[in-house]
Structure formats: C-alpha cells, structure tokens
Amino acid sequence: MAEILKTACGQLGIDATDAEVLWQGENTIYRLPGSVVVRIARVGQHEAAAREIHVARWLAENGVATVEALPLEQPLLVESRPVTFWKELPPHRPGTPVETATILRQLHDLPVPDARSFGRLAPFVRLRERLSTATALIPDDREWLLRHLASLEGRWADGLPAGLSETAVHGDLWSGNLAVSDDGMVRLLDLERFSIGRPEWDLVSTAIKYTSFNMIGENDYHAFVDTYGFDVTEWPGYPLLRDIRELRMMSYLAQLATEQTRFTSEAQLRADCLRGRRGPRPWTWTASP
Incomplete structure (x- = not known):
C-alpha cells in the first residue's frame, strides 16, 4: 500500500x-x-x-x-x-444512540435526490463474492451461508412491507460511523454505501445492537426510537433486514479471516450463531475492525 x-x-x-x-x-x-x-x-x-x-x-x-x-x-x-x-477530522469519539438517531432524522428529512446520481440501495453488494472466497470457513458452512444468502435475496425480491417513504440513506450507519468532536458536532463517516432506499435499512444497524447482540441497553434503544420517531423492530419487515445485516457482518469477518488467521475463531462463531448452534439471540460477537 x-x-x-x-x-x-x-x-x-x-x-x-x-x-x-x-x-x-x-x-x-x-x-x-x-x-x-x-x-x-x-x-x-x-x-x-x-x-x-x-x-x-x-x-x-x-x-x-x-x-x-x-x-x-x-x-x-x-x-x-x-x-x-x-x-x-478533529479529535472525536463514536456517536451515542441519540446522536445517531438525530443525524439520521436530519438525513432522512432531506429532499430525496435523483437516484441516478446516488444509485439505489443494494443490501447484498459483495456478499456472494466474500462468502464464495471465504476459505477460512469450512465448506459445509460456506455452502449453507450461500444458500442462506439466496433465500434472503428471494425474500428481498418479493418486496418489503409498507413502511416509511424512500429517502437518501447512509447504508451503514452505526455509532462507529459517526465522529463527534469536542464541540459537539456530529459528522457522518464512511459514505461508500450511500444511496436511495428505504430508511428502515439505516435504523436496523442500531436496532440489532439491542435485539441481536445486547450491545446497548433497553433505555438507550428507547431513547434512539424516541429521538427518531419510529421503532423499526415493530415493523413487519424487520426480521428480513435484521437477517441481511447479520449476514453482512458475518461475511465481513469471513473475508478478514481468509486474509488474517487471527479472525478465524470470530468468523466461526458468527457462522455458528447464524446456523443455530449458539442458541437464540442475543449473541455475543466481538466488534470487527
């Protein structure tokens, strides 16, 4: 490099x-x-x-x-x-759930730009490539994950339930993709998945920290919901977006584990969770770099 x-x-x-x-x-x-x-x-x-x-x-x-x-x-x-x-950037820290909800509300309230300029939300981008080349995974797990991906693609193609209107979406907004400087300014980071799509996708990243991983508590999640004004976990399409986001998180670790063996055990843990070997949610996953 x-x-x-x-x-x-x-x-x-x-x-x-x-x-x-x-x-x-x-x-x-x-x-x-x-x-x-x-x-x-x-x-x-x-x-x-x-x-x-x-x-x-x-x-x-x-x-x-x-x-x-x-x-x-x-x-x-x-x-x-x-x-x-x-x-x-100036010295900064990650965002809180309330800060995340606040800037999401600001983003989603903007006039919707032309999708030809930003592209449409593509939740499966690079997933098949990552999983197909993930030699750190045992073949049976890799094949199961690819079948799981195909199932999710089919569910997505069937269409999402009625919900919020399309907006500009960040695409990968969690607390680590916010930079909060000492003066309180909250800045968006990592804009490569920005697109036009359903705003529920942006809300799922915080919701799964509560429902799937217990990384934030009930009070923090409710503060996030109250600030934004919508609880995505109560929307019928939540399980699908949750499952896609979890698979994205798993596939990224599979990619890292294929390149660096120190991530192999975490990639295996995530595969085990998705396959039901570690019991129901919430699971304990170690944050990836």
Whole structure:
C-alpha cells in the first residue's frame, strides 16, 4: 500500500513522507502531514469511491456535517485501487444512540435526490463474492451461508412491507460511523454505501445492537426510537433486514479471516450463531475492525 500511496501523492504533488497508517481493514487509511487523510480502497471499488466524494459534497451543500473531500479531481486510480483525499477530522469519539438517531432524522428529512446520481440501495453488494472466497470457513458452512444468502435475496425480491417513504440513506450507519468532536458536532463517516432506499435499512444497524447482540441497553434503544420517531423492530419487515445485516457482518469477518488467521475463531462463531448452534439471540460477537 505504501507504493500506491506514494504514486497517488506524486500525481498530485503531495509529499507522502512520514505518512502514518491509521487503519487497515476494508480500506487502508493514512494520515499525511498537513492534516490530510488518504483512503485506499479495494480493487473494484472505483464507483463506490467516486460516489463517496459526490455524496460528501452533496451533504455539505445540504447542511449535513460529514467528512470533507479535498477540492481536487478524485478518486485517482492506482494499480486498480481508488485513492481519495480528505481533510483530517478533529479529535472525536463514536456517536451515542441519540446522536445517531438525530443525524439520521436530519438525513432522512432531506429532499430525496435523483437516484441516478446516488444509485439505489443494494443490501447484498459483495456478499456472494466474500462468502464464495471465504476459505477460512469450512465448506459445509460456506455452502449453507450461500444458500442462506439466496433465500434472503428471494425474500428481498418479493418486496418489503409498507413502511416509511424512500429517502437518501447512509447504508451503514452505526455509532462507529459517526465522529463527534469536542464541540459537539456530529459528522457522518464512511459514505461508500450511500444511496436511495428505504430508511428502515439505516435504523436496523442500531436496532440489532439491542435485539441481536445486547450491545446497548433497553433505555438507550428507547431513547434512539424516541429521538427518531419510529421503532423499526415493530415493523413487519424487520426480521428480513435484521437477517441481511447479520449476514453482512458475518461475511465481513469471513473475508478478514481468509486474509488474517487471527479472525478465524470470530468468523466461526458468527457462522455458528447464524446456523443455530449458539442458541437464540442475543449473541455475543466481538466488534470487527
């Protein structure tokens, strides 16, 4: 990744000396001197990276605080990897359930943009690829998970029950994808799954922290619901979106475990839970990077 960083920075005349690795997960993120953050995405994610730049600028224009893309033509493509450049955030912490609900309400209340600019919600993106190549999983589990995926795709294709009207959706909004600075400003992070779709999808990420994993308590969840104004767990479509989100979380660990063996036990735990080997929800999953 260091050579990709050096090449991308060189194309823009930016000094990559003393770059610091901030994160290595789905993306590799570097900090450069001068409060610049560089994000290197995986091969094949050019469209998602370009949408992220477009979304960040659209949100800023509409008064929603988010990460700020540097004013240059991007993303760059280096060795088939999209590279984007951002202004470094001030010191910050993750969001609370109430802060999450507040910015979701603000986002979902915006005028709905043209879906041709942002794309439509695609809850299964990359799932089949991740599971099919997850050699860290035993074959029987991998085959079961692929069948489970096919079942969920079929249920999704049948259509969701009546509910909230379509809005702009973040696509992966949980507390870790919010940055709350010392002055109380709440900013959205990780915009690559931003799209147009049913807002219930954005609410599920917090709901499963309560119903599936017991990561937040009853009081925190009720505060989230009261702030947003809708309890997605009481909506008939919740089980389907919950199941899709859980499979997404499982498939990400399967990808990590295939690349780094230290994640193998957590990937197996998640497979066991989905297959019913660890009893009913709530389960205890270790947060992924």
